[in-house]
Amino acid sequence: xxxxxxxxxxxxxxxxxxGVAAMNVFNYETVKWVAEAANREKIPVIIQxxxxxxxxxxxxxxxxxxxxxxxxxxxxxxxxxDHSAGxxxxxxxxxxxxxxxxxxxxxxxxxxxxxxxxxxxxxxxVFNVDVEAELGHVGSGANLDDIVNADNYTNVDQAVExxxxxxxGSLAVAVRNAHGAYVKVPNLDFDRITALHKxxxxxxxxxxxxxIPHEQLQESVRLGMSKFNIATEYFRAIYKSIAAQVDKExxxxxxxxxxxxxxxxAIDFVRxxxxxxxxxxxxx
Numbered sequence: 001x002x003x004x005x006x007x008x009x010x011x012x013x014x015x016x017x018x019g020v021a022a023m024n025v026f027n028y029e030t031v032k033w034v035a036e037a038a039n040r041e042k043i044p045v046i047i048q049x050x051x052x053x054x055x056x057x058x059x060x061x062x063x064x065x066x067x068x069x070x071x072x073x074x075x076x077x078x079x080x081x082d083h084s085a086g087x088x089x090x091x092x093x094x095x096x097x098x099x100x101x102x103x104x105x106x107x108x109x110x111x112x113x114x115x116x117x118x119x120x121x122x123x124x125x126v127f128n129v130d131v132e133a134e135l136g137h138v139g140s141g142a143n144l145d146d147i148v149n150a151d152n153y154t155n156v157d158q159a160v161e162x163x164x165x166x167x168x169g170s171l172a173v174a175v176r177n178a179h180g181a182y183v184k185v186p187n188l189d190f191d192r193i194t195a196l197h198k199x200x201x202x203x204x205x206x207x208x209x210x211x212i213p214h215e216q217l218q219e220s221v222r223l224g225m226s227k228f229n230i231a232t233e234y235f236r237a238i239y240k241s242i243a244a245q246v247d248k249e250x251x252x253x254x255x256x257x258x259x260x261x262x263x264x265x266a267i268d269f270v271r272x273x274x275x276x277x278x279x280x281x282x283x284x
Contacts (some may be wrong), residue, residue: 002139003067004076006100006130006171009044010203010226011077019221019277022046022205023270024231026053028065029259030266031237035069037184037270038077042283048080049098053090059096067097075284080132081227090120090131100130102172105130106137110158118164123168135162136174138207156195163202164270170227172205179208179231188216189225197224205229210236218279228277234269241265 012022023034025047038045047066071076080100081093093101103120105113117133124131136154154173173196175189204227210233241262
C-alpha cells in the first residue's frame, strides 16, 4: 500500500468516528510491532519519532524503517516526526525523509509561534510534507501546575486564527493533558474539546495520552479528537515484557530470542490502544 499521508489518515478518522493511535518508537523492533498491530486490527496507525532520540538512532534510519513497513502494509500507515522545537529541527526532519513533521512553538509568545509555524509550513509545502502545530502549552505530567493552570489551555478563538494564519494541517491542543507520567489522574476539559472541534477546521491532536483513563480517551474520540499520542505507556509495556521474559527463563545471552519472546506483549499493547480508540469498531 502507498505510504499514507498523516492529514488524510486524520481526516478519515474524523469522518469515521475513530481515533488514530500515534505510537512513538525508537528502534526497528518498536516500529515493526506497531505496524504488525495495525495490520492485525485492520485500522490505520501513525508511527512517530521524538527528535531527541537522535542520540540513540539517526532520524533518517527510523524514517526509512517506518516507510518500508508502511509500503508493505495492508492498511494505511503514516510516518511523522514528533515535537520539533523550532524551524531547524522540523526542516531537519524533512531532510531526513519524514513525510510529516510537528513544529512545537507553544513555549514561545503567540506571535512568535505563528511566525515559526508558518515558516515550517511554507518549507514543508514545497516537499508535500504535512505539518502539525501546537497552541496552548502541553507541559509535563510531573508538574501539577502544567496540568491545572488554565493559562496553559488552548483558547478557541485564538486557535481558529492560528490555523488560518499558519496553514498547519493539524493542531495539538492543551485541554488538561500533559506529557509523561501524571502526578495525579488527569481530568480532560471536554467542553473545550467540543468547542475546539466545532470551531477549528483541521484535525485535533491529544498529546500525553499515556495513563489518561480509558473512558476519557473514548469520550475524546466521541467529541472529535483525531490523533492520540502514546509514548510513555508503550515504552513501559515493552520494558515490562522484556523484564518478564528475563525472569521467566534464561535466554543463554541470546538477545534476539529475548526480543522475539517479548514481541507479542508489545503488539497486544498497541492493539489494545487501537481498540480503545475505536469504540464504534471501524475496520478497513
